[in-house]
Every structure is written in C-alpha cells, then in structure tokens.
Amino acid sequence: MSQATKQVIPDDWDVENISSIASKVTDGTHDTPRPVKEGVPFFTAIHIKENSIDYGSCYYLPQKIHDEIYKRCNPELGDVLMVNIGAGTATTALVTVNYHFSLKNVALIKPNDQKLDGRYLNQSLIFKRESVLETLSSGGAQPFLSLTQIGQIKVPVPQLQEQIAIANALSDVDALLGELDKLIAKKQAIKTATMQQLLTGKTRLPQFATYTDGDKQGQTKGTQPSELGETPEDWEVKTYGEIFTFLTTATNSRSDLSESGKVGYIHYGDIHTKWDNLLNVSKANIPHISQDKITSAILLKEGDVIMADASEDYDGIGKSIEVLNLSEKKIISGLHTFLLRDKNDVFANGFKGYLHTIVAVKAIFDRLATGLKVYGLSKANLKDVPLPVPPKEEQTAIATILSDMDEEIQALQQRLSKTRQIKQGMMQELLTGKTRLPFDKVDTKSQGEPHAD
Structure with missing residues (x-):
C-alpha cells in the first residue's frame, strides 16, 4: 500500500x-x-x-x-x-x-x-x-x-476496469435505495389517500356504512352539512376547545436538553422533523432535561396530543403528535407547543394524532396562522377550530388501519436507513482499496456507460 x-x-x-x-x-x-x-x-x-x-x-x-x-x-x-x-x-x-x-x-x-x-x-x-x-x-x-x-x-x-467493477457494485446498492424510496413514496401516498377518505367519512368501513338496527336497519348512512363540509350523519362536530384542556408546557430551549436526565422533553422542532402522527415512547429517541431546569410543566399522560404552535412553512402549521405507550416515563411538552388533553375521552387513543391531517381542519389552521417568517397559531383561535367526531368504535377501527400503515412505512424507512449505512461502509472499503473486487473479466465497452433514463 x-x-x-x-x-x-x-x-x-x-x-x-x-x-x-x-x-x-x-x-x-x-x-x-x-x-x-x-x-x-x-x-x-x-x-x-x-x-x-x-x-x-x-x-x-x-x-x-x-x-x-x-x-x-x-x-x-x-x-x-x-x-x-x-x-x-x-x-x-x-x-x-x-x-x-x-x-x-x-x-x-x-x-x-x-x-x-x-x-x-x-x-x-x-x-x-x-x-x-x-x-x-x-x-x-x-x-x-x-x-x-x-x-x-x-x-x-485504480485501473479503469477496477473503477467499473466498483461503480457496478455501488450502483447495485443505489438501485435498491431507489426502489425503496419509490416504495415508501407509494405507501405514503396510499396512506394519505386513506386518511382523507376515512377521517372525513367520505369512505366508511363496511361495518359502519349501514344502520344495523331500528327503522333504518340495512340502509346506507347519509351525510349532513357541517363547518367541515359534508360529514356522516351519525358523526358529531366539536371544537378543540370543547374536547381538549390546554395544559401548561415548559419554556426551555434546545440548549437545556441532553441525552441523559430523569425527564423526557418534547421539543417542537422534533415534532416537525422526527415524528409523524403517533409518538411511540417505547421506541422513540427523546431528549431529556434535568429536573432543576424545569420551572413549570405538566407531565404527559397516555393519549395526550402535542401540537407545534410555530412553523417556518405552511406544511408544518398545526402539526401534532399523540403520545402512546408512555408507561411510567416522565415526559413534558416544551417551548412552542400546545399540550392538549381529552377532557371526557371523546376520542379513542391512537386516533387523535391524525386529526390535524384532515384537509378541512388543516385549511382552517392555515387561514388562522399569523406571522411573516414564522407562522403561528394562537390558543384562542385553536379553541374554535371544529373537528369531526366519529363513534368511538369507528375511531378505533380507523386508528388501527392507519397505525398499521405507519408501522409498514416505518419498517421500510428503517430498511432504507440500514441500506444507506451498508452503502457507506462499502464506499469506505471499495473507494480506498481496503477491499478489492475481481475485475479482470469486466467488459468495459458494455458496462462502462450509465443507462439512460
């Protein structure tokens, strides 16, 4: 060497x-x-x-x-x-x-x-x-x-033939990464379409689509006009203020956080970048904060919703997560967040994390948001935003379908991340010559050119 x-x-x-x-x-x-x-x-x-x-x-x-x-x-x-x-x-x-x-x-x-x-x-x-x-x-x-x-x-x-052998090996991994990217995008598009159908009642799951008793037994359930447009006639519409209690959050910045500490801390930036819809505490990597740095905050409970109240773009306005599998862990909600707790168990656990994705609800968020470079929602405005409320059993069924989709996407994303790590390791070995590939039989004319898209 x-x-x-x-x-x-x-x-x-x-x-x-x-x-x-x-x-x-x-x-x-x-x-x-x-x-x-x-x-x-x-x-x-x-x-x-x-x-x-x-x-x-x-x-x-x-x-x-x-x-x-x-x-x-x-x-x-x-x-x-x-x-x-x-x-x-x-x-x-x-x-x-x-x-x-x-x-x-x-x-x-x-x-x-x-x-x-x-x-x-x-x-x-x-x-x-x-x-x-x-x-x-x-x-x-x-x-x-x-x-x-x-x-x-x-x-x-290296010699040209060895360059081609190295490029072929890394291109094979790139092709796999590309296919995984496409598959994840496809699954996410299917999930988005499914959410907009099920969360608005435009499509009803078979067991909830018809009346099962009374004078209307066997008849298809109709719709009714509401602040959110047409909603199923057996659904209610209630506001954030009617459903949720707004609880005290902490005011610490990112500089106060660390990987160790007795209390977990949900930073609004992580809501925007790390988590979607549901926060599974048992699997998530949550930053921590020392107890002595907390001046005032309420500990989270299972099913609480945390909404980021500020965003640098319209896509992030109103983005929320629902906290699940909390167990005995102590976690608080931080700066630039609303901590929302269901007053009377109106919503089933696992359903609340998807509410902000409903097109009609998101449109209201965007209309109410204020600011020039950073867009924000006020607590007073949020309390008046309407939400569709399906029967509890239907909520649970919808949440199960959507969470299963989330888990499938997360598994693919983990596979994508692992494949990227594998490629990085291959680059470290192949592009430095630590690992050599056989190349004497490579046909430079047939393999030396990229394929045109």
Missing part, C-alpha cells in the same frame, strides 16, 4: 487531480436567463441532489439561449455535475439522460474515458464531499468552489 495525501491506497492505484483525468472542467451560465413554458431543459443547483438529478422539475429555455450556453458547457450521458455555489456546494450527480440541457451554478466534469469512469468519479466525489467542504474558507457570503478548485480535487484512481 502507498500513502498519498494522507490516505493509504493500493500500490497499483494512483492519486490524480480531477483536471488530469477529465477532458473538460467547466460550468454553466452565470447569467439568469428568463425561463419559458416550452423549450430546452434548464437545470440549476436546486435540481442537483446527492447522486440524482431532478429531471422532472426542470425549467426551459429558448433554443437560441440554450445553444449559446451549450457551446461552453455541454453535459452528456456519463458526465458528472457538481454544484459549485450555495448550500449544496460539492453535491454531485451523474448525467443519466441522453438529451441536451443547459446548466446554471453547476459545474460539469467530463471524464477522460481512457482513464476514468464517470460513475466511479461520481461515487468518489460523494464519498469525499465533506472533506472538500472542509477545504473551503469560512466567513464568505456562501460556499463556493471555483473551477480551479474543482480541478485540484484529488481522487484515488
């Missing part, structure tokens, strides 16, 4: 600057051309994600403007794109389409196909991104990589 730039690599590998193994390092336009409804696809930094390009949300340019940009920067199948300015700086992706498009604020690296496989280079740059960012000077308005700096990035370079 030889040492180069403080990295141990196999003796038969080299370490090269990108400029010496690329046929071109350039970038797209620095201007801001006006997009049109139809024309040639046009991508900016926002379209370049880690290891993928968001082809579906591209802008379009007139042919004449595209042609001018394309003279300088001509991305083609198998090239590597790198964001070179802004928050996504050093993010890379492989070009997998075989049509013309233009770029802005994105660098283009064309591999010398006699020395370098584009897929291998892309994986190497993904692996090196953090170290590349560390080389940038701090204090500027935003991160920036010049073309010279990109050209000076050093990457380990």
Whole structure:
C-alpha cells in the first residue's frame, strides 16, 4: 500500500487531480436567463441532489439561449455535475439522460474515458464531499468552489476496469435505495389517500356504512352539512376547545436538553422533523432535561396530543403528535407547543394524532396562522377550530388501519436507513482499496456507460 495525501491506497492505484483525468472542467451560465413554458431543459443547483438529478422539475429555455450556453458547457450521458455555489456546494450527480440541457451554478466534469469512469468519479466525489467542504474558507457570503478548485480535487484512481467493477457494485446498492424510496413514496401516498377518505367519512368501513338496527336497519348512512363540509350523519362536530384542556408546557430551549436526565422533553422542532402522527415512547429517541431546569410543566399522560404552535412553512402549521405507550416515563411538552388533553375521552387513543391531517381542519389552521417568517397559531383561535367526531368504535377501527400503515412505512424507512449505512461502509472499503473486487473479466465497452433514463 502507498500513502498519498494522507490516505493509504493500493500500490497499483494512483492519486490524480480531477483536471488530469477529465477532458473538460467547466460550468454553466452565470447569467439568469428568463425561463419559458416550452423549450430546452434548464437545470440549476436546486435540481442537483446527492447522486440524482431532478429531471422532472426542470425549467426551459429558448433554443437560441440554450445553444449559446451549450457551446461552453455541454453535459452528456456519463458526465458528472457538481454544484459549485450555495448550500449544496460539492453535491454531485451523474448525467443519466441522453438529451441536451443547459446548466446554471453547476459545474460539469467530463471524464477522460481512457482513464476514468464517470460513475466511479461520481461515487468518489460523494464519498469525499465533506472533506472538500472542509477545504473551503469560512466567513464568505456562501460556499463556493471555483473551477480551479474543482480541478485540484484529488481522487484515488485504480485501473479503469477496477473503477467499473466498483461503480457496478455501488450502483447495485443505489438501485435498491431507489426502489425503496419509490416504495415508501407509494405507501405514503396510499396512506394519505386513506386518511382523507376515512377521517372525513367520505369512505366508511363496511361495518359502519349501514344502520344495523331500528327503522333504518340495512340502509346506507347519509351525510349532513357541517363547518367541515359534508360529514356522516351519525358523526358529531366539536371544537378543540370543547374536547381538549390546554395544559401548561415548559419554556426551555434546545440548549437545556441532553441525552441523559430523569425527564423526557418534547421539543417542537422534533415534532416537525422526527415524528409523524403517533409518538411511540417505547421506541422513540427523546431528549431529556434535568429536573432543576424545569420551572413549570405538566407531565404527559397516555393519549395526550402535542401540537407545534410555530412553523417556518405552511406544511408544518398545526402539526401534532399523540403520545402512546408512555408507561411510567416522565415526559413534558416544551417551548412552542400546545399540550392538549381529552377532557371526557371523546376520542379513542391512537386516533387523535391524525386529526390535524384532515384537509378541512388543516385549511382552517392555515387561514388562522399569523406571522411573516414564522407562522403561528394562537390558543384562542385553536379553541374554535371544529373537528369531526366519529363513534368511538369507528375511531378505533380507523386508528388501527392507519397505525398499521405507519408501522409498514416505518419498517421500510428503517430498511432504507440500514441500506444507506451498508452503502457507506462499502464506499469506505471499495473507494480506498481496503477491499478489492475481481475485475479482470469486466467488459468495459458494455458496462462502462450509465443507462439512460
């Protein structure tokens, strides 16, 4: 093994600057051309994600403007794109389409196909991104990589056939990650549609769709007008204020929290980023706080609802979680939250966490929210927001279906996370030469090019 730039690599590998193994390092336009409804696809930094390009949300340019940009920067199948300015700086992706498009604020690296496989280079740059960012000077308005700096990035370079073998192995894992992403998105879409049908009564479960006794026995249940639109005639409509007691929450910031302590602490930021609908305390990683830092707060009870009362975007307005499987644990609700407790057990446990997702309810939240950069709900306004109240037995049946869907999605998300960890481990082994793959039988002509989408 030889040492180069403080990295141990196999003796038969080299370490090269990108400029010496690329046929071109350039970038797209620095201007801001006006997009049109139809024309040639046009991508900016926002379209370049880690290891993928968001082809579906591209802008379009007139042919004449595209042609001018394309003279300088001509991305083609198998090239590597790198964001070179802004928050996504050093993010890379492989070009997998075989049509013309233009770029802005994105660098283009064309591999010398006699020395370098584009897929291998892309994986190497993904692996090196953090170290590349560390080389940038701090204090500027935003991160920036010049073309010279990109050209000076050093990457380990095995023989071309070994590059292809490594790229093939990592691409197989990428394909699995892509399929898992698609499956999760599909399951989430099904769950969303199911929620909007069951939580509004537009679709009734068979056992609740008809009357089972009395003069209407066997007849399909109808609907009635309400503040939420048409709702089932055997459902009630009550307000948050009628159903819930609003309890005292803590006022501690994130800096007061730690991984240890006797009391768990629900931070509003975690409601936005970590949990959806139901908080299973027995499985969740909840931050803690020391007892002596708590000035006033009520301990949570099973079935309590915690709503984030502030959000930086409309999607998060009114987002709530229901606390389940609390057991004997001591947990409090924190800053920028409402702690809601069902006064008279109007709702079944497991049902309350989905109330904020009902389209008509969410629309009222959005209408009531105030603020410019951060949107907030007031306690006074929230108390008047109406909620549909199905019979308790129907609530339980709906909650069971939705929680089963949640568990299936969570299992897929855990599998996705584990697969990502596996890929990271593979990159650590393969892109440093710690683990070598057989490559003498690889056909470079048939396997060295990416598949076009």
